Each structure stands twice: as structure tokens, then as C-alpha cells.
Amino acid sequence: MAFLEIDNLGKSFDRPAVRDISLKLEQGRILCLLGPSGCGKTTLLRLIAGLEQPDQGKIFFEGRDVTRKPVHLRKFGMMFQEFALFPHKNVFDNVAFGLQMLNLDDARVEKQTLAMLDLTGLTELKQRNVAELSGGERQRVALARSLAPRPRLLMLDEPLGSLDRALRERLLLEIRSILKELQMTAIFVTHDQSEAFSVADDIVVMNQGQVVQKDTPESLYMRPESLFVARFLGFKNLLPGSIVEAGGIKTALGTLYPAHADVAEGKKVTLLLRPESARLVRGREPDVALGIIAGRVVGRLFIGQSYRVRVVTENDTELTFDLPNLQPPPPVGGEIVLQINPEMMSLIPDFCTSRRLS
Amino acid sequence: MKQRSRYFLIIPPLIFMGLFYFYPLASIFSLSFAPQDNTPFKGVEKLFSSTYYVRVLWFTTWQAALSTLLTLVLALPVAFVFARYTFRGKDLLLSLTTIPFVLPTVVTAAAFSALLGRGGLVNTVLMQLFGLEQPVFRLEHTVWFFLMAHVFYNFTVVLRLVGGFWARLPGQVHDAARMLGATGRVVFLRVTLPLLAPAIMAASLLVFVFCFTSFGVVLILGGPRLATVEVEIFRQAVHLFNLPVAAALSLVQILFTFGLMVAYTRLERRTSVALLPEATPKRTALTLGPKDRLVINTCVCGMAVLLGAPLLALFIRSILTETGVGLTYYLALFENRAQSILYVAPAVAILNSIGFALAATLIALILGGLSSAFLAGAKARPAVLLDPILMLPLSTSAVTLGFGFVVALDEPPLNLRSSWVLPAIAHALVALPFVIRSVLPAWRSIPQSLREAAVMLGASPWRVWFAVDWPILRRALMVGAVFAFAISMGEFGATVFVARPQTPTLPLAIYRYLSHPGSLNYGQAMAMSCLLMLTTGIGFGLLEKLRPASGNF
Numbered sequence: 001m002a003f004l005e006i007d008n009l010g011k012s013f014d015r016p017a018v019r020d021i022s023l024k025l026e027q028g029r030i031l032c033l034l035g036p037s038g039c040g041k042t043t044l045l046r047l048i049a050g051l052e053q054p055d056q057g058k059i060f061f062e063g064r065d066v067t068r069k070p071v072h073l074r075k076f077g078m079m080f081q082e083f084a085l086f087p088h089k090n091v092f093d094n095v096a097f098g099l100q101m102l103n104l105d106d107a108r109v110e111k112q113t114l115a116m117l118d119l120t121g122l123t124e125l126k127q128r129n130v131a132e133l134s135g136g137e138r139q140r141v142a143l144a145r146s147l148a149p150r151p152r153l154l155m156l157d158e159p160l161g162s163l164d165r166a167l168r169e170r171l172l173l174e175i176r177s178i179l180k181e182l183q184m185t186a187i188f189v190t191h192d193q194s195e196a197f198s199v200a201d202d203i204v205v206m207n208q209g210q211v212v213q214k215d216t217p218e219s220l221y222m223r224p225e226s227l228f229v230a231r232f233l234g235f236k237n238l239l240p241g242s243i244v245e246a247g248g249i250k251t252a253l254g255t256l257y258p259a260h261a262d263v264a265e266g267k268k269v270t271l272l273l274r275p276e277s278a279r280l281v282r283g284r285e286p287d288v289a290l291g292i293i294a295g296r297v298v299g300r301l302f303i304g305q306s307y308r309v310r311v312v313t314e315n316d317t318e319l320t321f322d323l324p325n326l327q328p329p330p331p332v333g334g335e336i337v338l339q340i341n342p343e344m345m346s347l348i349p350d351f352c353t354s355r356r357l358s
Numbered sequence: 359m360k361q362r363s364r365y366f367l368i369i370p371p372l373i374f375m376g377l378f379y380f381y382p383l384a385s386i387f388s389l390s391f392a393p394q395d396n397t398p399f400k401g402v403e404k405l406f407s408s409t410y411y412v413r414v415l416w417f418t419t420w421q422a423a424l425s426t427l428l429t430l431v432l433a434l435p436v437a438f439v440f441a442r443y444t445f446r447g448k449d450l451l452l453s454l455t456t457i458p459f460v461l462p463t464v465v466t467a468a469a470f471s472a473l474l475g476r477g478g479l480v481n482t483v484l485m486q487l488f489g490l491e492q493p494v495f496r497l498e499h500t501v502w503f504f505l506m507a508h509v510f511y512n513f514t515v516v517l518r519l520v521g522g523f524w525a526r527l528p529g530q531v532h533d534a535a536r537m538l539g540a541t542g543r544v545v546f547l548r549v550t551l552p553l554l555a556p557a558i559m560a561a562s563l564l565v566f567v568f569c570f571t572s573f574g575v576v577l578i579l580g581g582p583r584l585a586t587v588e589v590e591i592f593r594q595a596v597h598l599f600n601l602p603v604a605a606a607l608s609l610v611q612i613l614f615t616f617g618l619m620v621a622y623t624r625l626e627r628r629t630s631v632a633l634l635p636e637a638t639p640k641r642t643a644l645t646l647g648p649k650d651r652l653v654i655n656t657c658v659c660g661m662a663v664l665l666g667a668p669l670l671a672l673f674i675r676s677i678l679t680e681t682g683v684g685l686t687y688y689l690a691l692f693e694n695r696a697q698s699i700l701y702v703a704p705a706v707a708i709l710n711s712i713g714f715a716l717a718a719t720l721i722a723l724i725l726g727g728l729s730s731a732f733l734a735g736a737k738a739r740p741a742v743l744l745d746p747i748l749m750l751p752l753s754t755s756a757v758t759l760g761f762g763f764v765v766a767l768d769e770p771p772l773n774l775r776s777s778w779v780l781p782a783i784a785h786a787l788v789a790l791p792f793v794i795r796s797v798l799p800a801w802r803s804i805p806q807s808l809r810e811a812a813v814m815l816g817a818s819p820w821r822v823w824f825a826v827d828w829p830i831l832r833r834a835l836m837v838g839a840v841f842a843f844a845i846s847m848g849e850f851g852a853t854v855f856v857a858r859p860q861t862p863t864l865p866l867a868i869y870r871y872l873s874h875p876g877s878l879n880y881g882q883a884m885a886m887s888c889l890l891m892l893t894t895g896i897g898f899g900l901l902e903k904l905r906p907a908s909g910n911f
């Protein structure tokens with residue numbers, strides 16, 4: 001029996017927002033719903049919370065059907081986009097609200113609120129008005145408020161969307177460590193893959209109201225199962241091809257041999273060359289079968305930890321790689337020879353029809 | 359523009375305010391404290407030596423409080439419906455509720471008299487249906503008559519202020535409370551209500567001020583025995599010519615309303631600031647169940663009866679002559695009957711009104727435009743200081759202003775008593791705050807970067823003004839102009855003092871017709887009220903189109 005089980009859930013507004021979604025979540029894990037805006041991830045979250053009623057399907061929590069259970073009785077917590085702090089209450093009263101709803105006596109409310117403020121590093125701000133807080137402080141109040149009544153399941157709806165990048169990265173780690181410290185089961189919604197990678201135990205990628213892939217962050221990155229996921233993760237080197245012989249894939253570049261290719265011969269697939277898969281080589285003849293390709297540099301960008309290089313190969317295919325900054329690549333217009341690591345090539349069962357040419 | 363040359367902009371408005379606001383007010387002050395018949399402080403002393411004036415003040419206060427309470431009770435549920443539901447015709451309905459608010463008080467009075475007066479529509483119908491000798495509702499000369507009128511025109515204040523604020527409450531805050539275990543009732547009591555409190559308080563204060571300074575409806579519907587402070591000032595000054603007492607009453611009035619307006623401004627600032635950090639809420643369209651439909655329909659029908667019936671009655675009474683339905687009363691407006699005791703033809707009053715309104719609009723626009731130009735670019739300190747000063751006419755009752763004009767401007771050095779411009783100046787003074795409030799936000803909304811972008815693209819200062827500022831200001835100036843025009847057309851309290859007998863305005867003529875016996879006089883009052891209602895209606899219909907949708911005043 002799963003901790004949280006979603007069975008065939010569906011919800012339409014003007015058009016379908018969530019379609020036939022089934023999911024399981026084990027206790028103590030952090031699940032991330034990842035997808036572009038409008039993919040239905042927030043709706044799914046609100047359905048689980050009980051803020052929306054599903055048109056079809058059921059939600060089971062610890063084996064019991066909670067589909068029709070009113071929001072305030074579910075004992076779930078939610079951290080909202082823009083935080084939704086009570087503007088008329090100070091930090092302490094915001095955090096204490098959920099505990100007061102449990103009808104605890106004042107002393108216990110105070111004790112637990114103070115403990116939560118301590119955990120989130122807000123003790124000194126407890127008398128502040130929420131309008132006087134900075135973005136990061138607000139985020140912490142929102143987290144403390146949602147955690148204070150010890151929800152059985154915590155939901156986070158793009159909780160960092162409105163903050164700047166540096167702050168976001170710091171807070172992500174903080175959120176994850178606090179959630180893990182409390183052994184909280186959580187569902188985290190975001191459209192930002194790097195956010196999802198750093199906070200989640202499992203990632204569910206959604207598109208058009210449906211789940212397209214559920215995996216750990218590592219597997220998702222290494223083995224995207226569809227073109228949609230690959231493109232959403234930002235991969236650009238997607239080569240349409242077909243299996244020709246044992247482990248060989250015929251593409252516009254020639255026949256390449258990825259490390260793991262166990263697909264039936266003749267099948268049309270897409271080959272993904274991850275951006276970090278290439279190394280600059282000197283003094284070797286191009287040999288596609290060995291993963292050594294030649295081309296001309298058409299773009300060259302120094303981004304700190306690596307060089308981002310755009311290369312057009314002899315057969316007019318454009319590829320983008322992040323090369324280690326060990327040795328600078330040739331200037332724009334120069335010839336370049338690259339070796340691609342077969343371990344970092346992935347096969348996607350989808351067939352890519354749109355070929356990007358230079 | 360340099361800061362120093364900027365100050366030239368504010369000089370004309372300040373001179374105007376000094377001459378026509380502070381000088382008359384100072385005259386009232388000195389008059390109420392002036393010694394007379396060898397007793398110092400004659401006016402103030404008289405005021406407190408008799409319980410009569412204390413009773414007037416008490417009556418004014420409790421009728422205003424009761425009016426406010428009634429308005430809240432009726433308008434808050436509607437505000438809830440408007441904030442919560444989206445339904446067809448909602449925007450139109452909201453626009454229509456503005457009509458009673460902007461309607462000249464004289465027209466409101468005429469409308470209620472047409473609906474529920476002795477010879478009003480309801481009584482006439484009931485008497486004929488049941489063959490009664492006496493009218494069923496005898497509200498004339500009772501406080502209930504004008505209380506209803508107060509509810510009628512203040513309804514939209516509560517609806518717009520509270521409803522607008524309610525709709526902008528972030529829906530996520532409610533969801534958050536529910537997620538934390540609050541039931542619907544607890545959410546309302548501990549989250550919604552505390553958040554709404556400043557808006558409700560602000561609306562209540564505003565309504566209270568309006569009812570406290572209510573003049574036209576009390577004068578016409580209250581009869582000779584009921585008097586608020588405003589009506590008493592008018593009677594003492596015009597009927598009894600007891601200027602020191604009128605001045606002392608004005609003083610009390612000024613202090614009272616000024617205090618209330620200060621409180622209101624404070625609250626208003628709180629209502630606009632408290633929610634800023636939150637994003638605008640995303641409203642998911644609710645699917646309407648049968649229960650929701652019932653709630654909406656009840657609300658709409660209730661509003662139709664409360665707000666629509668008096669206006670409809672006014673229209674019906676204006677075309678219902680003794681010989682049946684016809685335009686007799688309208689046609690009579692344009693005939694100068696020799697036997698008429700009124701020595702000015704109604705058509706002339708219409709022309710007077712339009713003339714005054716055009717002049718007042720022009721004055722208010724020029725001064726309001728200059729003031730806004732100054733305030734928009736001024737440093738924080740002068741703006742904070744001068745902005746409230748320019749808003750002062752808003753918190754001063756029209757009767758006090760009119761009375762001040764009479765006291766101050768009828769003798770040298772400034773004798774304008776017989777001048778035709780006096781009503782126009784009074785109207786411009788009343789309209790000035792509205793023009794500034796319409797233009798200033800638009801002017802401030804123009805980002806400096808827009809002007810800088812234009813300059814960087816090679817535009818001369820004049821071209822910048824024409825290409826960037828003017829298109830945005832044009833709309834706001836139009837809004838201000840409509841406000842000024844409509845205010846001038848309907849102004850009654852100040853006009854009753856300052857208009858010369860031979861140049862009455864439309865509201866003045868209506869008042870005269872209403873206070874004279876005879877069905878033709880009554881019918882003509884109804885017909886003129888209808889014309890005035892139409893003018894204001896068209897004016898503010900235009901305004902709704904010009905103004906970007908917002909829940910604010």
C-alpha cells in the first residue's frame with residue numbers, strides 16, 4: 001500500500017487540465033511535478049490538496065479514499081506560489097495559525113511555533129509585519145507556516161518562482177534539508193528542471209495534463225524516454241536515425257555506436273548526444289564509427305566552467321557541445337575535430353522529424 | 359523641468375484656493391467669533407446657549423450613523439456577490455449603480471418624492487387599487503424619507519470600495535487558511551473580515567461624511583421641522599439672516615468633516631498598501647450551481663428595486679399628466695407663461711446651467727492640470743504638503759463654501775456678489791479635487807524611462823511632451839472634464855447661495871418648482887429632473903468608457 005495513491009484522476013476547466021493520471025508516492029520521499037506552464041501540474045497539486053474537486057478518479061491516502069474529504073480535514077500542508085502570507089498578521093501569528101486550528105492550548109501553540117521559527121531561522125523576525133520582509137524571509141515564513149501543524153503531506157507550488165536565481169539556489173538546499181530533517185513527504189511543483197533536480201527524490205514530467213515520464217533525477221537526465229522530455233530538459237543534439245546492425249544507428253553524421261542500444265533492427269529512433277559528451281582531439285582522422293567527427297566552428301561562447309561551441313559538420317548538421325575549459329577550442333570559422341563518448345549517447349524511442357540544419 | 363521653475367505652475371491654483379477657499383473660510387471664522395451688540399463671540403455663544411443647536415447636531419449625527427448602518431447592511435451582501443461571482447451583465451450593473459451616486463441631490467429628492475411621496479406613484483396605485491381615501495405611506499417630513507435617499511445614493515460607495523477590495527483579496531490566502539485546517543466560517547471570521555476591515559471602515563466613514571453633510575435631500579424631503587447642520591446653516595443665513603449663528607454652525611461643520619476626512623485618508627492609504635506585495639489573484643471561474651444562481655438573482659432583483667424604482671418613478675411621473683400620458687410638462691418647460699410666479703423661463707435655467715458648467719469645467723481643467731503637473735514632478739515634501747491642501751474643498755461642505763462666498767465676496771476688496779461668474783467659480787472649486795484625482799495618477803503613471811527613450815531617439819522636449827505625455831493625459835483630462843461638467847450641472851448646496859435670482863441653474867429651478875404647489879409645477883420639476891438625470895447619465899456613461907476599469911474612486 002502506497003502512502004499516497006492517485007488513481008486515474010481527471011479534471012477539466014474549459015479544456016482538460018489533468019487527464020487520467022495515476023501515481024504513487026512512498027512515505028518520506030520528495031516528488032517533483034515538472035513541466036511547462038499550463039501542463040496541469042498545479043491543477044494536479046490542487047486536486048490532491050482538495051482545493052479542486054476532480055471530475056473523475058480517486059485519491060487514496062494511507063489506503064483510505066480521501067477524494068471527497070474537505071480541505072481542512074485532510075491535514076495536508078501547502079506552500080503557495082507568491083507565498084500567500086496573511087497580510088494582517090505578523091510572522092509569529094502567521095506560523096501559529098495552523099496550530100491554532102488544531103485547537104491546541106495557547107502554551108503549546110506558542111512552544112511549537114517558536115520551535116518552528118527556530119528551525120527556519122526566523123526567531124528574530126517573529127514580531128515583524130509580513131509586508132516588511134524580504135523575498136527570502138517571506139519564503140521561510142511560508143515554509144514555517146505550512147510545516148508548523150506537522151502536515152502528513154506537504155505540497156509546494158512553485159515556491160521559489162518569484163525569487164532571484166542566487167537566492168533560489170541557496171533556499172532550495174535549505175528546503176530540502178529541512179524536509180529531510182523532518183522526514184516530510186512532499187510534492188514539489190516547478191517548471192525549472194534545475195530546481196527539480198536539486199530538490200527531488202523522484203521527478204514526474206508532465207505535458208498536456210498527462211504524465212510523460214517518472215524517474216529519479218539521474219535516470220531522467222541520462223535516459224529521457226521521449227523527445228518532449230529531451231527538449232524540455234534543454235537537449236539540442238537530437239539526431240533522427242534508424243538501427244542498422246548490432247548496436248549501430250544510422251544518422252545524418254554516419255553510423256554511430258552508442259554504449260547501450262538494445263532496440264530491434266530497422267526501428268526509427270532519435271539519438272541524443274549530450275552536450276558534455278564531446279572532447280577536443282588533435283591529430284586524429286575523423287572516424288564516425290569511433291565517435292570522432294569533424295566540422296567547422298560557427299559559434300564559440302566562454303561560459304566559465306566550459307566553452308559552449310556550435311559546430312556544423314561536413315554533412316550540414318549543427319551540434320552544440322560544452323567543452324572543458326582545459327584547452328581553448330579553435331576560433332569561429334576554424335576546423336575542429338571532436339570525440340564523442342559513446343557512454344553519453346542516449347537512444348530515444350521517439351523519432352525526430354524536424355531536423356535542424358544550418 | 360527645473361524644480362524652481364516648476365513652482366510657477368502651482369501659483370495660479372494656490373491664488374485661486376487662497377481667494378476662493380481660504381479667504382471665505384477665514385471670513386466665516388471671524389464672523390462667528392466677531393463681537394456683536396456689545397457681546398464678544400456672539401455666534402458661538404448663541405450656538406451653545408440654546409439646546410436647539412445641540413439637538414440639530416445630535417440629529418445630524420444619528421441620522422448619518424443610521425444611514426451608514428442601513429447602507430452597509432444592504433450593500434455588503436451585494437459586495438460579496440460581486441466579489442465572488444462572475445455573471446453576465448455584472449460590469450454593466452456595476453456601472454449603473456454609479457448613476458444614483460452622481461445624480462444631483464435635487465433629482466434624487468424628486469425621484470423619491472415621485473415614488474413614495476404623498477402623490478407618488480406607489481401611493482397613487484395603492485389608493486386606486488383599494489379605493490383608499492388616504493395615502494398608505496406618509497413618509498413626507500419623516501426622517502425615513504431621506505434615510506432611504508441616503509441609502510440610494512451611497513449604495514455604490516460601499517459596493518465599489520468594499521466589493522473592489524474584496525475581489526482583489528488574494529484567493530491564495532483563503533486557500534492557505536483552508537489548507538491549515540480552517541473551516542469556511544473560520545476563514546471568513548479570521549482572514550476575510552480582518553482583511554476587509556479597513557475597506558469597510560473607509561467606506562463607512564465616507565458614507566457617514568456624505569450623510570452628515572447631506573443638504574438637498576434633507577431640505578426637500580425632510581420638510582420644515584427636520585434639519586441637519588447643513589440645512590440649519592442655510593435657514594439661518596438665507597431665511598433668518600442670522601449670519602453669526604450660521605457662521606458658527608459652519609465652523610462646527612468644518613471641524614467635524616475635516617476630522618473625518620483625515621481619518622478616511624489614513625484608512626484609504628492602509629487599504630491600498632496592505633496588499634501590494636501579493637500578486638493579483640487568479641480567479642478560476644466558478645461553475646454556478648442552482649443555489650449560486652438564486653443568490654445572484656436575488657441580489658440583482660433587490661438592487662433593481664432599490665436603485666431602479668425611484669428613477670423609473672421619476673420618469674413615469676414626468677410623462678404622466680392629469681390628462682394621461684403626454685409630454686405636457688416637458689413642453690411647458692419651454693413656454694414662458696405670463697402668469698408664472700417664477701420670473702425665469704425653465705429653458706433659460708438649462709442654458710444657465712450649461713454655461714456655468716462649461717466655464718467651471720474650463721477653470722477646473724486649467725487649474726487641475728497645472729496642479730497635477732506640479733505634483734507629478736514635485737519632490738516628495740512639497741507634494742505631500744500641497745496635495746492635501748488642494749483636496750480641501752472635497753472635505754468642506756458645499757453649503758459652507760457657498761455661505762463663505764456670500765460672507766466674503768460681497769464687499770470690497772472683492773465684490774463678486776452680483777457677478778455671473780460666482781457660481782462657475784464655486785463649481786470649479788468643488789470640481790478641482792476630482793480633476794486632480796483623475797489627472798495626477800495618469801501623469802504619475804508615465805514612466806520616466808519612456809520620456810528618456812523618446813529623448814534618446816532624438817525628440818525635442820516639445821515633441822516628447824506631445825508624443826509621450828499628451829496621449830496618456832488626454833484621456834485623464836477628458837475624465838476630469840466630464841467630472842467637472844457633471845458636478846457643476848448638479849451642484850446645489852453652494853449654488854443656492856451664490857446664484858443670482860435672475861440666473862438660476864437647473865437644480866435651483868427644480869427646487870423652486872418642487873416647493874411651489876400645483877400639479878404643473880410638480881410635473882415640470884419631474885420633467886427637468888429627468889433632463890438633468892439624462893445629462894448626468896450620458897456624462898458618466900462616457901466616463902465609464904474613458905476610465906480604465908478599477909474599483910476605486
